[in-house]
Amino acid sequence: MRMWKLLLWITVVGTILLTLAIVLLSPKVEATHGTSNISGVNDEHFAWNDVVGWINMHDTDTVVVSSTKILGYASSSVGDISFDCATTRNGNICGQSNYSVVNEPSSATSTDPNCNSGGPSGKLSGYAWNDVVGWISMSCTNENPTCSQSSSTYYRVSVDPVTGDFNGWGWNDIAGWISFNCANHGGCGASNYKVKTTWQPTAPVIACLDSATFDTQTLAGAQLNSIIWKGSKPGDSCVDFRIAGSNASSGPWDYTAFKGPDGTSNSHYGAECPTIGQGCVLPGRSICVDPNQVTNFRYLRYKVRLQSTSNQNNTPRVDDIILNWSR
Numbered sequence: 001m002r003m004w005k006l007l008l009w010i011t012v013v014g015t016i017l018l019t020l021a022i023v024l025l026s027p028k029v030e031a032t033h034g035t036s037n038i039s040g041v042n043d044e045h046f047a048w049n050d051v052v053g054w055i056n057m058h059d060t061d062t063v064v065v066s067s068t069k070i071l072g073y074a075s076s077s078v079g080d081i082s083f084d085c086a087t088t089r090n091g092n093i094c095g096q097s098n099y100s101v102v103n104e105p106s107s108a109t110s111t112d113p114n115c116n117s118g119g120p121s122g123k124l125s126g127y128a129w130n131d132v133v134g135w136i137s138m139s140c141t142n143e144n145p146t147c148s149q150s151s152s153t154y155y156r157v158s159v160d161p162v163t164g165d166f167n168g169w170g171w172n173d174i175a176g177w178i179s180f181n182c183a184n185h186g187g188c189g190a191s192n193y194k195v196k197t198t199w200q201p202t203a204p205v206i207a208c209l210d211s212a213t214f215d216t217q218t219l220a221g222a223q224l225n226s227i228i229w230k231g232s233k234p235g236d237s238c239v240d241f242r243i244a245g246s247n248a249s250s251g252p253w254d255y256t257a258f259k260g261p262d263g264t265s266n267s268h269y270g271a272e273c274p275t276i277g278q279g280c281v282l283p284g285r286s287i288c289v290d291p292n293q294v295t296n297f298r299y300l301r302y303k304v305r306l307q308s309t310s311n312q313n314n315t316p317r318v319d320d321i322i323l324n325w326s327r
Contacts, residue, residue, distance in 0.1 A: 036061045036072065037198045039164075044196035047166070048182075051175040052133070053077050057195050062087065065159060065199035067120040070101040078132035085129075101138050102126040103159070110208055112255035114242075114265065115305060119203025119312075122159040133174040140171075159197060162313040166195035204237070204307040211321070213249055214300045218327045221247065221296030226273060226286040228322040229304070234314040238280035238307040240270030243289060245297030258303045259293055268305060286324075300325070 038045050038057045045058035055076045057063045062072030063083065070083040083101040085094040104123045108116045125139040139156040140147035147154055157168045157180055166180035180195050182188035216222035227241055242258035242265065244251075251257065260267030261277050271279035273288040281287055294300065300323065308315045 036063050037065055038063045039196040039198070041196070043192050044194060046193040047074075047170075047178055047180045047195055048191075048193060049172075049175050049178045052178075055081060055178065060089075065103070065164075065197040067103060067199075067201060067203070069103055069126070070124070076130070078130055081128050081130045081136065083128045097129070099127050099129055099135075101128055106205055110255075112208060112265075112303075114255075114268070115206055115208035117203055117206040117307075119205065120161070120201045122161045122201070124157045124159065128170070130172075133172050136170050136172045136178065138170050159199065161201045161311070164197045164199060166197070200311045200313075202310050204310055205312050205315070206305060206307050208303055208305045210253070211302045211304070213251075213253070214323065215249070216298055216300065216325060216327065218298055221245075221298050222300070222325045222327050223291050223296075224289050224294040224300055224323060224325045225291070226288050226324045227269065227302065228286055228324070229283055229318055230320040230322075231283050231316060231318040233280070233283055233316045235309040236280075237309045237314055237316040238270065238305075239283075239316050239318060240268035240278065240280065240305050241287065242268055242303045242305070243294050244301045244303070245294050246299045247297060249299055251299075251301075253301055255303070258301070261290055263290075263293060 036058060040058055045056060047055040047057065049055065055074050057074045060073055060075055063074055064071040071087045072084065073080040073082040073089055080089055082088045085097055085099050086092045102125050103120045104125055106117045106119050106121045110116060125141050127138065127142065128136040130136065140154055155169045155171060157166060157170050159166055167184065168180060169184060170178040172178065179185065182191055182193050224243060229239055233239060242260050244253060244257040244259065246252065256265050258265055261269055268278055269287050269289055270281055271277040271287065272281045273286040276288045276290050302321065302323070304318060304321065306316050306318065
């Protein structure tokens with residue numbers, strides 16, 4: 001009996017030792033979070049600086065390009081380069097130092113709020129931080145809000161909203177220029193590198209155009225019945241309209257005068273007849289207009305709104321717009 005117990009203990013101890021040996025001698029694989037949307041392809045996650053050398057945007061598995069900012073931190077010969085105070089290696093340090101690299105919204109192109117998308121542009125601004133070299137600026141607008149491409153001091157890092165490629169230069173007072181794409185040098189040559197992300201915007205770019213004033217030559221006013229537009233509408237892009245009427249050629253024609261199906265400037269005609277409402281009708285189809293809103297006006301105008309696809313890689317094309325009215 002004692003012999004069997006001894007053999008049993010030898011077996012158990014041997015199994016434990018063998019398991020420990022397998023664990024200790026097996027190659028270690030670091031756990032990853034799987035959150036980064038920076039490309040893992042070797043030539044698609046490096047930035048370069050002449051002093052610091054390569055800046056690796058992928059190996060920490062924390063760098064995420066979002067529609068509002070860049071999260072996480074990259075690795076380099078001088079340590080972490082942190083893009084956001086809330087997502088550093090040491091957690092949220094915003095109480096000590098509040099900084100971030102911002103994905104700027106699309107610039108306002110009109111006083112009409114319905115004609116400004118506010119979606120992310122891919123243009124970066126703000127600051128990253130490194131404990132050795134300090135602040136890294138992503139755009140000259142950080143120091144001069146009016147800085148433009150025509151300025152000799154212009155620089156900016158940007159993300160192409162279609163390809164996901166980073167472009168342009170960042171700046172650090174100690175290390176100097178930081179390049180995010182070898183194409184910045186006028187050609188990649190023997191050193192082919194860039195930073196690339198899978199991020200794409202999910203909000204369309206929006207543009208509006210006001211028509212000229214149409215004179216129906218009807219003193220008592222005409223009734224607008226429908227609108228037809230001709231052109232092309234790729235993917236989830238959209239074309240829709242608001243209508244304004246007046247008995248004076250001078251208007252008023254401010255953006256609040258243009259109305260949609262609910263009688264306000266916050267809605268747009270876009271549904272196919274006989275429906276009167278909002279939508280994204282295909283080109284060549286009639287869009288019915290509420291006759292109670294656009295009746296007894298001699299002068300008419302429309303405001304056409306064009307929205308790109310949500311990933312901003314296609315836009316509608318409008319070749320012609322036809323108004324149908326009756327006297």
